[in-house]
Amino acid sequence: MKQKFKIENILVDLSRVIVGVTFLFSGFVKAIDPLGFTYKIQDYLVNMNLVDLYQFALPMAIFLVVAEFVLGALLLLGLYRKPVTILIAIMMLFFTPFTFWVALTNPVEDCGCFGDALVISNWQTFYKNLIIVAGAILLVVKWELIKPVFSKRIAPFASLFVVLFGLLFALHNVYNLPVIDFRPYKKGANIPEQMYIDPEKADVMETVFIYSKDGVEKVFTEDNYPWNDSTWTFIDMETRLVQEGEKPAIEDFALGSIYFNENDGSWNVGGDITDFVLSDTSYTFLMVSYSLDEMNVRHLDKFKKVNRFAMDNGYPFYLLTASSESTVGEWEGIHETGFQFSHADERALKTMTRSNPGLILIKEGNVINKWDDSKVPEPTSEILLIKNPKRDKVVKLFLIALLFFVPLLLLKKIDR
Structure with a gap:
């Protein structure tokens, strides 16, 4: 018992x-x-x-x-x-x-x-x-x-x-x-490294060819398809997944420039600038807004100040958005920011920062710092300082643990 x-x-x-x-x-x-x-x-x-x-x-x-x-x-x-x-x-x-x-x-x-x-x-x-x-x-x-x-x-x-x-x-x-x-865009992360996957660990794909003979279809591989047999008729070619491999932490980060066409007064998406932005050796400010229509503009002046600071010091400043070119034009017509715009995937922007808008500082693809709209600092040289993200994480975990366990320990002491 x-x-x-x-x-x-x-x-x-x-x-x-x-x-x-x-x-x-x-x-x-x-x-x-x-x-x-x-x-x-x-x-x-x-x-x-x-x-x-x-x-x-x-x-x-x-x-x-x-x-x-x-x-x-x-x-x-x-x-x-x-x-x-x-x-x-x-x-x-x-x-x-x-x-x-x-x-x-x-x-x-x-x-x-x-x-x-x-x-x-x-x-x-x-x-x-x-x-x-x-x-x-x-x-x-x-x-x-x-x-x-x-x-x-x-x-x-x-x-x-x-x-x-x-x-x-x-x-x-x-x-x-x-x-x-x-997330893969956290402080201290290198974005290009998060986008890379070892080819040996990637998906294993196979190209197959579908041929027909006497009304019967047959699937061939690249090694045995009847390229020199005229009795077979080519139907289709497919790429199939043989073995699923690892995925990079970042799969959907791509930037396309958005520019204003003075000839017809329209806004248009230009070429891909992803590699240019990620390889830039100077500091680069990325203002992130997945939707301009839903953006909280209460602190927009802070971003304008950072943009002016960037221009004065020769640092690029981009507003990344998933909004359409027409929406960009309407929004810029209202707020007259003078920002340089770039188009990006909405899911990627939501992953980069949970704030709409948010600000990210990068250098050569390395994430230096991140701020939500209410925490964007005054644009001085101190904004460029690199902090230790690992130590910051440990300190935050320690403070959270203190805030949770200390009151419970005090209640336990009272309970004696």
């Missing part, structure tokens, strides 16, 4: 840690970048023909990341054990079949369950969920064996703190750049 009770306790504690840490980590890394998770939800909505729900993507994202974070934290703390385990089980009983559908139909390349911090395949996500749902069901059945960290007197205060921390942390990252950047 004692042996059975001991095994049950071990299984419950193990399930509590696995499920709790998974929920906490998943909620935390997505709360770092709620807008990124919003874009992922929008991808799902498009594939499910639910574009009418587009406007609710951000509230849905915030609700889900906060719910995951809170449920994971409460489970690890052993607070409100029965309702928490039931809610976790309900979520998993919904998301496990959903991720199975995602794995089968592949509407998105990755589910986004761990944001950009940890990208796993759709099938890996489904298998992970099978483990989590098994642990969640065990916790629902044996919730009494979960040992609470706080007494009933302190539990409401600890729970309220966890909820407020998760919500405020997510909202902070909505209105500011993510406190930690997991």
Whole structure:
């Protein structure tokens, strides 16, 4: 009897840690970048023909990341054990079949369950969920064996703190750049290196030829197709994927110049300037706005000052946008910025920065610094200073940990 009770306790504690840490980590890394998770939800909505729900993507994202974070934290703390385990089980009983559908139909390349911090395949996500749902069901059945960290007197205060921390942390990252950047355009990254993939690790493709003879079609490879046999009639040529290889972190970064034609007064897309911008040995300012119509122009004067600073010092300044040439013309006619415009892919621009607009400083393709519109500094020589991104990341993680654990430790001390 004692042996059975001991095994049950071990299984419950193990399930509590696995499920709790998974929920906490998943909620935390997505709360770092709620807008990124919003874009992922929008991808799902498009594939499910639910574009009418587009406007609710951000509230849905915030609700889900906060719910995951809170449920994971409460489970690890052993607070409100029965309702928490039931809610976790309900979520998993919904998301496990959903991720199975995602794995089968592949509407998105990755589910986004761990944001950009940890990208796993759709099938890996489904298998992970099978483990989590098994642990969640065990916790629902044996919730009494979960040992609470706080007494009933302190539990409401600890729970309220966890909820407020998760919500405020997510909202902070909505209105500011993510406190930690997991994307390939983060500070310190080299964009050309992120665009490169070793040819030996790339997709293995095969060209096949379809020929017909006596009404029968046959597929040939480059090694055996009947190029010198006139009895065969060529039908078609296809390139097929033989083996899927690795993908570069950046696949869709390309810049096309946008210029004003004085002869007819129109704005047009010119040649590709990607290599020119990324190989420029001087500092280059990239103002990023995936949509000029949706741009927050409250801080536009800050960008104008940076543009003047760049012109005075011989540094290029580009406004990258996915908006059409006509929209560029209308927008420039209203705001008269004098910016040099460039066209880029909308998804790439949303990945580069979550702010619309945002500012990125690069040199020879290296990301020196990034700012959201409200944080664009006064354009002095100090704007060009290179910071240590690794140290910055460690400091931020340490401060976040302090903000979360110190209040809980104080509550635990009061609870004695």
